[in-house]
Amino acid sequence: MINPIEAGIQNTYPELKTISPIEWPNIDVSEVDKEISDGAYAIRLFYFRQIPLLRQIPYLALEVNGRGIWKNSFSRAYYKGMIDIHESRGYYDMFLELRTGVLLSTNPLVSGY
Numbered sequence: 887m888i889n890p891i892e893a894g895i896q897n898t899y900p901e902l903k904t905i906s907p908i909e910w911p912n913i914d915v916s917e918v919d920k921e922i923s924d925g926a927y928a929i930r931l932f933y934f935r936q937i938p939l940l941r942q943i944p945y946l947a948l949e950v951n952g953r954g955i956w957k958n959s960f961s962r963a964y965y966k967g968m969i970d971i972h973e974s975r976g977y978y979d980m981f982l983e984l985r986t987g988v989l990l991s992t993n994p995l996v997s998g999y
Contacts, residue, residue, distance in 0.1 A: 933987035940984045943969060 933940070947963035963969050963984065971989075972980035981990040 929989070930987075933982065933989065937985075937987050940982070940987055943984050 944964040944967060947960040947969075951957070951960045951964070959970055967984050968981040968990065969984060970978035970980070971982050972978065977992075979992045981992075982988075983990055
C-alpha cells in the first residue's frame with residue numbers, strides 16, 4: 887500500500903486537505919518530550935497537594951457502603967486504598983492510590999508515568 891502523501895495523490899474529498907511533508911510541523915522530539923514530562927509533573931503535583939482530602943475517601947466510602955449503596959468502587963477504596971479514575975472497554979485501567987496520591991495503571995505502556 888502506497889502512502890498518498892508521498893505519491894502526491896490529491897484528496898478526492900474537497901472538504902479535507904492533504905498536506906505535504908514540507909508543511910508538517912517541525913517540532914523537535916526533545917521539545918515534545920519536555921512538554922509530556924511537564925504535564926506529567928503537573929498532574930503528580932496536583933494529586934500530591936490533594937493528599938489530605940484523598941485520605942478521607944476510604945472512610946467516606948465505608949460510610950456510604952454501610953448505608954445500603956453497595957458498589958465495587960467504594961469497597962475498592964476502603965479495602966485496597968485506591969479508586970478507579972478511568973474505564974476502558976469495560977474494565978478499569980487507571981487508579982489513584984489514596985494514601986500517596988500516585989497514579990497507577992494496568993497498561994504497561996503508561997505505567998512509567
